[in-house]
Amino acid sequence: MDIPEDGKIKNLSTDCVIFGFSDETLKILLIKLAAEPEKGEWALPGNIIMRQENLDDAAKRVLKELTGLEKVFMEQVHTFGNVNRFPLFRIITVAYYALINPDKYHPEAGGRTSDVRWFPIEDLPDLAFDHNKILDYALNKLQRKIRFEPIGFELLPKKFTLTQLQSLYEAINGVKLDKRNFRRKILNMGMVIELDEYKEGVPYRPPQLYKFDKAKYDKLKETGLLSN
Amino acid sequence: MDIPEDGKIKNLSTDCVIFGFSDETLKILLIKLAAEPEKGEWALPGNIIMRQENLDDAAKRVLKELTGLEKVFMEQVHTFGNVNRFPLFRIITVAYYALINPDKYHPEAGGRTSDVRWFPIEDLPDLAFDHNKILDYALNKLQRKIRFEPIGFELLPKKFTLTQLQSLYEAINGVKLDKRNFRRKILNMGMVIELDEYKEGVPYRPPQLYKFDKAKYDKLKETGLLSN
Numbered sequence: 351m352d353i354p355e356d357g358k359i360k361n362l363s364t365d366c367v368i369f370g371f372s373d374e375t376l377k378i379l380l381i382k383l384a385a386e387p388e389k390g391e392w393a394l395p396g397n398i399i400m401r402q403e404n405l406d407d408a409a410k411r412v413l414k415e416l417t418g419l420e421k422v423f424m425e426q427v428h429t430f431g432n433v434n435r436f437p438l439f440r441i442i443t444v445a446y447y448a449l450i451n452p453d454k455y456h457p458e459a460g461g462r463t464s465d466v467r468w469f470p471i472e473d474l475p476d477l478a479f480d481h482n483k484i485l486d487y488a489l490n491k492l493q494r495k496i497r498f499e500p501i502g503f504e505l506l507p508k509k510f511t512l513t514q515l516q517s518l519y520e521a522i523n524g525v526k527l528d529k530r531n532f533r534r535k536i537l538n539m540g541m542v543i544e545l546d547e548y549k550e551g552v553p554y555r556p557p558q559l560y561k562f563d564k565a566k567y568d569k570l571k572e573t574g575l576l577s578n
Numbered sequence: 579m580d581i582p583e584d585g586k587i588k589n590l591s592t593d594c595v596i597f598g599f600s601d602e603t604l605k606i607l608l609i610k611l612a613a614e615p616e617k618g619e620w621a622l623p624g625n626i627i628m629r630q631e632n633l634d635d636a637a638k639r640v641l642k643e644l645t646g647l648e649k650v651f652m653e654q655v656h657t658f659g660n661v662n663r664f665p666l667f668r669i670i671t672v673a674y675y676a677l678i679n680p681d682k683y684h685p686e687a688g689g690r691t692s693d694v695r696w697f698p699i700e701d702l703p704d705l706a707f708d709h710n711k712i713l714d715y716a717l718n719k720l721q722r723k724i725r726f727e728p729i730g731f732e733l734l735p736k737k738f739t740l741t742q743l744q745s746l747y748e749a750i751n752g753v754k755l756d757k758r759n760f761r762r763k764i765l766n767m768g769m770v771i772e773l774d775e776y777k778e779g780v781p782y783r784p785p786q787l788y789k790f791d792k793a794k795y796d797k798l799k800e801t802g803l804l805s806n
Contacts, residue, residue: 359589401668405659429657429672431633444657
């Protein structure tokens with residue numbers, strides 16, 4: 351039996367890639383490691399999986415222990431297991447990811463973590479182990495995913511401008527989009543509803559406000575943007 | 579250290595979901611288990627990962643050992659690790675998948691395998707362990723993938739009819755498609771080239787032949803079907 355008495359599966363871990371979107375910026379939640387190896391380095395929140403724990407449950411527990419974040423819906427993204435990815439011994443890690451609104455959570459360092467902080471994706475420190483590679487993989491997956499599924503419902507205010515929605519897509523893709531094309535595509539999808547309201551505090555040509563059509567949005571989540 | 583001297587990581591395995599397409603049918607490659615537990619049951623080709631082996635290499639080795647198949651390009655699909663998924667002790671498995679042309683390979687049972695065989699996806703035996711669940715997951719991923727990326731290049735003859743191409747999409751999705759819509763979409767993608775040739779041996783209104791535009795096909799593989 352490979353699993354020791356203390357209940358840890360020492361060659362299997364989970365790492366959480368938590369993306370956040372606020373202030374028109376894509377961010378990533380990192381912890382500062384309080385123990386060797388790589389003490390003092392920034393890393394993705396991650397730790398060893400326990401013997402009596404399903405993988406999804408392990409990811410939730412580890413995220414909560416290290417960052418205080420709860421009730422984050424994470425999806426498995428990929429398993430990384432190259433022979434030398436961890437310096438001391440062989441560890442295979444199952445990576446999870448999520449995209450959340452940072453304003454709704456209050457990170458707090460816990461466990462073997464001395465700090466926890468949001469970093470803008472465009473201004474990241476070098477990460478410990480192979481965590482830069484894991485992050486890149488997850489970002490790529492997120493970029494592909496938003497071509498398939500609607501996003502924004504929990505990330506934008508209830509009423510938003512199309513410019514705000516566009517800045518979300520731009521932040522994730524890391525590219526500027528053509529305004530007219532973007533508006534045409536978004537309106538064609540039918541997931542937003544035009545409101546008879548305009549953004550306040552904008553004196554000249556205030557932009558129109560929109561909201562998500564929740565029923566349509568949920569349906570598209572299920573069937574995908576290409577279904578029609 | 580959790581890894582014993584014999585070089586196996588006993589709580590980590592890999593399973594291979596090998597889809598095949600021929601005779602207008604989607605198939606799956608299964609092995610018959612020659613050892614307990616579940617001796618005599620059909621299963622996905624899978625086995626324990628070695629200590630000095632990257633995950634991708636392990637999948638290739640296991641597939642070759644159990645089925646004789648080589649040079650199959652597999653992608654990782656998901657890691658399954660529920661506490662009780664294996665009856666004897668905790669095993670987490672990293673699943674890989676591929677879609678190949680069965681006519682180009684010659685399966686041969688090896689290792690702890692007493693038989694290896696293609697089964698039509700619509701007429702499967704009950705599989706060992708949680709392999710039905712793994713297969714379903716991989717099929718779902720394949721179905722999503724073909725909405726994104728072109729398929730068919732290595733699965734159809736060099737010159738094919740649009741009906742043959744349609745039957746590939748239908749076999750994977752398990753649904754009948756509308757002929758006119760399908761043709762319009764495929765031709766819009768620009769990945770097939772109309773030939774000035776017609777299928778032989780069809781006396782009345784023989785169907786026109788097409789071939790893939792390799793350059794366009796490869797580009798779409800890279801950028802995705804939604805890029806334009």
